[in-house]
Each structure stands twice: as structure tokens, then as C-alpha cells.
Amino acid sequence: MRRILSFLFVVVFFSSFAQAQTDTLSENRPFLERNGLPNFFHKLQKGGPVSIAYFGGSITEAGHGWREQSLNWLQQQYPKANLTHINAAIGGTGSDLGVFRLRQHVLVHKPDLVFVEFAVNDSGQQPEKIHKAMEGIVRQIWRQNRKTDICFVYTLNAPMAPVLLERRMPNSVRAMEQIAHHYGIPSVHMGLEVIRLDRQGKLIWGGKKEDYPDKTVFAPDKTHPYSDTGHRLYTEALSGAMRQIATVGKPGAHAVLKPFVSDNWENAQMIPVQSLVRQGNWQEVTPDNDTVARQLRNRFASLLKSNQPGASLQIRFKGTMAGLYDVIGPGCGQYAVTIDGTPGALYPRFDSFATYYRSHYFFLPTLDEKSHTITLTVSAEPLDKAAILQKRNQTINDPRRYAENAVYAGQLLIIGKLEK
Template identity: 80%
Template sequence: MRFFIFVLFLISFVTYSAQAQTDTLSENREFLVRDGLPNFFQKLQKGGPVSIAYFGGSITEAGNGWREQSLKWFQQQYPKTNLTHINAAIGGTGSDLGVFRLQQQVLVHKPDLIFVEFAVNDGSQQPARIHKAMEGIVRQIWRQNRRTDICFVYTLNASMAPSLLAHRMPNSVRAMEEIANHYGIPSVHMGLEVIRLDRQGKLVWGGKKEEFPDKIVFSPDKTHPYSDTGHRLYTEALSRAMQQIKTAGRPGSHPVPKPFVSDNWEDAQMISVQSLTRQGDWQELTPTNDTVARQLRNRFSYLIKSNQPGASIQFKFRGTMAGIYDVIGPGCGQYAVTIDDKTGTLYPRFDSYATYYRSHYFFLPTLDEGTHTITLTVSPELLDKAAILKNRNQTITDPHRYSENAGYASQLLIIGKLEK
């Protein structure tokens, strides 16, 4: 009987311990050291040169935000070190695009440390998809250089607050923690101090600062922090974590265990559409000949556009997944996409936010392993743009800006290999 009770206790303890490994951050721990960032800190102490890549969404992209503030903190801590950084953040994008753009926009610069921030933008994604993308990011980094250090950082918005106030991690953070734990990657939840202040009634999530003179106002929109409040809290949390993490681990090559999920996206790649077969009238856009290309010049090194219904892009590849990195905006229409000559599915490139042009992307359904032929055709079927904008109480004040129904394209996103 005693033995039976002991076995039950042991099972319960192991179960609790496994849960605690991935749920510790919800218990008011800002960070988990795990295997640390030993190569990065060794180079800092030796004076460099050292390069940090900041890889994420709009919260990381923001000027005078936690990215620039934390870089300044590192520079103050290590004033003799030649320290540079890479801003590899793109607003409105998650880890699913990140894993495809990682090589071209991050790894080509050979950073010593990569901060990965996608928790907010992955908030609506299923854990299985987050596992595939985040693990793909980790394995791509260490496939190129196993001495590159990685740190997952988690930001937050108001919609995540109820879970955190109840001492639970948001789903996206939990999924990322499972990958971090599997690979020994340190992680920092930069927003737990925000939650503590919220719980104490000292903070409001959104609004104008002058409207709440006795409170800390986190952000204007409950997501994108003010530099001197939300971003400052993020930076302070990160600096606290770095002070502890800097002594952890031994410099050297990171071990790469067996994959957490066998179908992760380690083989994701981004290929310019310049190499693809085109039919119809397509215009190559440059910052000198087009306002959209000029506006998005930091996003796209190559961009094409067609306003001709029936104009198409076609490619053949062997693999399981494909998508396009493109543009959404006032003059965009929709693509009709056929896969292996099956009836085309429409992919609108206009939404309720399309009062301006922004980079965007979409993926086709996961395919069976094999060779597939994909055709993207500029659809003649018009969208009711006024009705779409009305969903956000927007109106069309300049009909000419919305008159085109064009398709833009920059990069092909695939897991697989192009075939002729």
C-alpha cells in the first residue's frame, strides 16, 4: 500500500514538474535562464564586435521602443564593446512569415544573438502551427551557426491580460515555451510587471496619457506601447533578466536535439518571384518609378504588379507548403489560385485596414508531399471595397485611390524545392 502511494506521489510530482517547466512564467517569474547566452556575453566581455538581431513584429519595429532602449542599455553596460544591431522586425507579421524570411533578413548578417518576439502576433494561431514555425526558426539558426545564441521574448496586449491575471500563460507563450524548454533557450516575459501594475490598479491599458494623470498608461491602443511607459517597462524587465542570464551556461556549440515536431518548418525558404513564369502584363516596380515600391522599399527588394485581369504567375515545386509575400492596399484586388488545375480559390488582397499600402502574405492549404503546379491569376471579380471598409467605419473619400484591382507580388514562400 505504501509503495502504491509512493508511486502515485511520484507520478504526480513528475507531472507537476513537467507542467511547471512550461508554466513557470505564469507564476510571476519574468524569465527562465535555461542554457543562457554564453557565447554572446563572452564576446561582449572581450569587446566584440557583437551583433544583435531583433526579430519580431511591430512592437519590436517601433522607434524608441524596447529594441532601441535595450540596445542602448547593452552599450552602457559594455561601453568598450563594438556593438551593432539588425532591425529585422515587420509589423503585422508572426512567426509563420518569420521562419520564411529568417535567412534573407537575419542570418545573412551573422548575428551573435537573436531576440525572437512573436507572442502578440501569434496570439490567434494554433499551438501546432506555432511549434512548427518557432522550431523551424531555431533549427535554421543553429543549422547555420550553432554558436549563435537565441532568446525568446514575450510582449503582450490587453487581450492577454485576463490569462496572465489568472496566473496562466497565453496560448502563444505556452507554445513558445515548449520549444524554448526543448532547446534550452532562455526566455523573458517582458510584460509581467505590466500585469502586476494592472492588478494593483496603477495602470490602464489604453488611452491618452493626459486623461489618466494618476495612472501609468501602457499604450494608445492597448497593444503598441508608449516609449516612456510600456516600452520602458519591457526594457527594465529585459535588463533584469540579462543581469542573471549573463553568468549562465558555457560558451560553445549549442546541442541540437531531435525535433520537437517532426514536420517543423526548418526547410522554409523565401524566393524572389523574379524567377517565376509570368503571363500577361506585369510591371516591375522600383522606388524611383512607383510610390508603393518607394513606401515599402524596406520590405521588398523586388516587387511586381499587374492590373490586368487574367495576368498570372505560375510555378512548380516539390513540397508541402506555398505562399506569397505581397501587398495589401487601396488599389488591390484578389488572386484566383489554382493548385494542380483544380478550381481556383479566391484570395482577397484588400481588407478593412486597406486605407494604405502595407506588406502582407498568405499561405495556401498544406499539400501532400509531391510535385505541385500553382497558378496565381489576377481575378476579374471585383471586391465591394466600400462594404469591406465599412466594417471598421471607414469610408472611401477618394474613389480614384481604390479604382484599381491589382495584384502585387514579391517573394514566393515554400517548404520544398522549385522545379522546372
């Protein structure tokens, strides 16, 4: 009996090991079909309208990049289809903001396929946080429509190269693959040809193309690819994978399985800050009446702005998480935060990159599942902006641009429900 049990253990162990090996991305297996994208390809083959959402960071947002190139390739392969796409990518953001903005930026358009690209921007996150956000994205999509197909795609940059050159996957990719495996979602690592060229000494990660005429220059800054080199390699990898994935699976509703993590962010939502209680002087600014709002008109329809120390926004909600989608820039100050009557940390809206205005976001500490009152107050404590900029060898050339210490509020991020 012991021999039989030992034999069965060995069979189960090596069967599980073999399955794990066949369901792992590697240089020899740069994509995994899993359950395929059968609803998407069925609609493509039938012809007619088909929509794709490209959901990610700046690498996906870029013009003339893999987003537009892959869309053009699909249209050439399926000329009878009427392909449209949603550019739902925002530079400098990861899956943690993505799961909150998914409804307004993606689901409202009712796409047939969602490409999800956050591997580079999530590279500094803990796997547990990636699990919560990526699973929340998957479950939100299928809660709206279980026939919407999803594909995880992975890009890369130079800091990720050492791990990939060792034939290992970066932590962000590994965490995302666990979610993809759990739900049967196909995935494509679009950058493995980049690594192969690097290993052969044929690639330069960053620089001017004219300085290296005999090599492939990936990007000017080691992250955001040139359209005809790095983005082209991404598109070639994705198109090769799509040819295989197109043959897998049967159209139908995707199964929404038991969660991979019980505290995933499926219930994340983004709410206009105009619904919050305000105290003090707040001004609603729009692209028509404010230069900062005009610069960020592709991010926010309007913003609340205050430069009055002591002015505040109050959030009353029942839930576990709260944050703010807002602005960082030269004329920004900081928020002082109070949670349930207890003073918390300061949240500066200025950093060493703040020589221009850009959208940004921050989260407060995770809370117990109960009612909370959070107050965001314009802090009177000034920032040493010159010292902060000096960290990147930047200087203040025009003091007037940095004189104001205002805060901007765009969207409230919560997991929970607002209370009156």
C-alpha cells in the same frame, strides 16, 4: 513489490511535476535562464564586435522602444564591446512569416544573439502552427551556426490581459515555451509588471497620457506602447533578466535535438518572384518608378505588378507549402488560385484596413509531399471595396485611389524546392 512500484511512481510523478513547475513562467518567475546565453555574454565580456538581431513584429520594430532601449542598456553594461544590431522586425507579421524570411533578414547578418518576439502577433494562431514556425526558426539558426544564442521574449496587449490577470499564460506564450523548454532556450515575459500595475488599478491600457496624470498609460492603442511607459517597463524586465541569465552556461555549440514536431518548418524559404513563369502583362516596379514600391521600399527591393485580368504567375515545386509575401492596399484586387489543375479559393488583397498600402502575406492549403503546379491569376471579379471598408466605418473619399484592381507579388514562400 506493489508498494515499491507505487512508491517509485509517486516519486517520478512528483519529480516530473516539480520540474514542470520550476520550468514554467509565472508572475513569480517572469524569466527562465535555462541554458543561458553563454556565447553572447562571453563575447560581450571580451570586448570587440557583437551583433544582436531583433526579430519580431511592430512592437519590436518601433523606434525608441525596447529594441533601442535594451541595446543602449547592454552597451552601458559592456562599454568595451562594439554593439551593433539588426532591426529584423516587420509590423503585422507573426512567426509564420518569420520562419520564411529568417535567412534573408537575420541569418545573412550572422548575429551573435537573436531575440525572437512574436507572442502578440501569434496570439490568434493554433499552438500546432506556432510549434512548427518557432521550431523552424530555432533549427534554421543553429543549422547556420550552433554558437548563435537565442532568447524568446514575450510582449502583450490588452486582449491578452484577462488571461494574465488570472495568473495564466496566453496560448501563444504557452506554445512558445514548449519549444523553449525543449531546446533549453531562455525566455523573458517582459510584460508582467504591466499586469501587476493593472491589478493594482495603476494602469490604463490605452489613451492619452495627459488624460490620466495619476496613472501609467501603457499605449495609445492598447497594443503599441509609449516609449517611456510600456516600452520602458519591457526594457526594465529584460535588463533584470539579463543580469541573471549572464551567469548561466558555458560557451560552446548548442545541441540540435530531435525535433519537437516532425513536420516543423525548418526548410521554409523565401524566393524572389522574378524566378516564376509569367503569362500576360507584368511590370517590375521599384522605388524609383512606382509610388507603391516607394512606400514599401523598406520591405521590398522590387515588386511584380499586374492589373490585367487573366495574367498569371506559375509555381512548380516539390513540397508541402506555398504562399506569397505581397501587398494589400486601396488599388488592389484579388488572386484566383488553381492547384494542380483544380480551381481553388479567391485571395483578396484588400481588406477593411486598406486605406493605405502595407506588406502582407498569405498561404495556400497544406499539400502532400510531391510535385505541384500552382497558378496565381489576376481575377476579373471585382471587390465591393466600399462594403469592405464600411466594416470599420471607413468610406471612400477619393474613388480614384480605389479604382484599380491590381495585384503585387514580392516574394514566394515555400517549403520545398522549385522545379523547372
